[in-house]
Amino acid sequence: MKMSDIIKLNDKTSGSEKKKFPYAMPQVPRKEDRPKAEAYDGLQVKKVEEPQAVVRDEKKDMEGLYQRHINEMRSIFDRAKLDFTIAPAKNSIQEITREMVDKLLLSDVDIIKFFMKSNKEDYIYSHSVNVAFLSVMLGVWLNYNKFDLNQLATAALLHDIGMAKVLKYALMPRRLRFLERREVARHPDYSKDFISQMPDMDSRVIEAAHNHHRRLGTSSKIIDEHSQIIGIVDTFEAMTHPRSYKRVLEPHSAIRKVIEDLKDMFDSHIIKALVDNIGVYPVGTWVRLDTEEIGLVIDVNSGFPLSPKVNILFNEKAEKLQEPRTVDLSKQKNIHIKNPLEEEVRLKIKEILSR
Numbered sequence: 454m455k456m457s458d459i460i461k462l463n464d465k466t467s468g469s470e471k472k473k474f475p476y477a478m479p480q481v482p483r484k485e486d487r488p489k490a491e492a493y494d495g496l497q498v499k500k501v502e503e504p505q506a507v508v509r510d511e512k513k514d515m516e517g518l519y520q521r522h523i524n525e526m527r528s529i530f531d532r533a534k535l536d537f538t539i540a541p542a543k544n545s546i547q548e549i550t551r552e553m554v555d556k557l558l559l560s561d562v563d564i565i566k567f568f569m570k571s572n573k574e575d576y577i578y579s580h581s582v583n584v585a586f587l588s589v590m591l592g593v594w595l596n597y598n599k600f601d602l603n604q605l606a607t608a609a610l611l612h613d614i615g616m617a618k619v620l621k622y623a624l625m626p627r628r629l630r631f632l633e634r635r636e637v638a639r640h641p642d643y644s645k646d647f648i649s650q651m652p653d654m655d656s657r658v659i660e661a662a663h664n665h666h667r668r669l670g671t672s673s674k675i676i677d678e679h680s681q682i683i684g685i686v687d688t689f690e691a692m693t694h695p696r697s698y699k700r701v702l703e704p705h706s707a708i709r710k711v712i713e714d715l716k717d718m719f720d721s722h723i724i725k726a727l728v729d730n731i732g733v734y735p736v737g738t739w740v741r742l743d744t745e746e747i748g749l750v751i752d753v754n755s756g757f758p759l760s761p762k763v764n765i766l767f768n769e770k771a772e773k774l775q776e777p778r779t780v781d782l783s784k785q786k787n788i789h790i791k792n793p794l795e796e797e798v799r800l801k802i803k804e805i806l807s808r
C-alpha cells in the first residue's frame with residue numbers, strides 16, 4: 454500500500470465536489486453518525502441540545518476521569534513493582550474500563566486533546582491511559598460493539614504492565630545499552646504473566662496485550678486486530694509524547710510517519726480508520742493555507758483527512774487578525790492547506806498569542 458492509497462487526493466479536486474475517501478475499505482462512521490452508547494447496550498440516553506455550559510462541564514468531567522485513571526494506573530503499577538505476583542482483581546480493572554468506554558461513547562469532547570497530554574515524569578502511567586483512550590476510539594471508528602470495546606480497553610490499559618518489572622531500565626534518562634534493551638523487550642511476556650493471574654480473564658485480552666509489539670510480516674502468526682490497534686496507537690503515542698531521550702514529533706509528522714513507515718506492519722483498514730478520523734492535520738496543528746493565511750486546526754472531518762476545520766487567526770504576514778474566522782475545508786472548495794506551519798513562524802505566533 455502506498456501513501457497515496459491512504460490519502461487519495463481527489464477530495465481536493467478544485468471545481469468539483471469534494472469526495473470522500475475513495476479507498477475501498479469499510480466505511481468508518483462520521484463522528485456525528487456514530488452510534489451512541491444506547492445503541493450498544495440499551496442504555497437510555499437523553500438527547501438534548503448542548504449549550505456551551507454543558508460542553509464545558511463535559512470537558513471538565515473528561516479531564517477528571519482522565520486524571521483519575523492515570524492515578525489508578527499509578528497505583529496498579531506501584532503495587533506491581535512491589536509484588537508482581539499479586540494482580541489486581543479483575544473487577545477493579547473492569548470498573549475503570551467500563552467507565553472509560555461509557556464516557557468515550559457518549560462524549561463529544563475531542564479525545565485527541567486528552568491523548569496529547571502527559572509529562573515526562575509520569576509518562577508510563579499516562580501512556581497506558583492514552584493508549585487505552587485512543588484504542589477505544591479506534592474501536593468505535595471500526596464499529597466495535599461494547600463487549601469488544603471493553604476487552605480492547607482492558608488489554609490497552611494493561612499492555613505495558615510488564616514494564617513494572619523492568620521499570621528501572623524503562624525510566625532511564627538515556628538510550629539503553631544492549632542488555633538493558635533486551636530486558637525491557639521482554640515486558641510483553643511479563644504483561645502476559647501478570648494479566649494471566651487475574652481469574653477469568655479472557656484469553657483474547659491476554660493475547661492482545663502480549664502481542665502489542667508484534668507486526669505483520671515478522672511472524673507466521675496471525676496478529677489479532679485488538680493487538681494491532683494497541684500496537685499502532687502505542688507507536689503513535691510514543692512518537693507524539695516526550696521521552697527524556699528523544700524528540701517529540703508534531704501530530705501531523707507522526708501521522709505521516711504512521712502512513713509511510715507502518716503501512717506494511719498493520720492491516721490497512723486500521724491505518725485508514727486512524728488517519729480518517731485523526732486527519733493528516735490533527736487537531737492542534739498550525740497550518741498555512743494556500744491563501745497564505747495562518748490557522749489552527751480545531752476539528753477534523755471524518756472521511757476528509759486533508760480537509761479539517763481551521764480557525765484562521767493570522768494573515769499572510771503573521772499579523773493577528775482583528776476578526777478570526779473558521780473555515781470548514783471539506784466544504785470550501787477553493788481553499789486548501791498548503792503546508793504545516795514553518796517552525797520559526799510557529800514560534801513567532803505563539804509568542805504573539807502569549808502576550
Ligand SMILES: [Fe+2]
Pocket residue numbers: 612613640641665666687
Ligand atoms: Fe510495550
Ligand SMILES: [Fe+2]
Pocket residue numbers: 580584612613687
Ligand atoms: Fe506501550
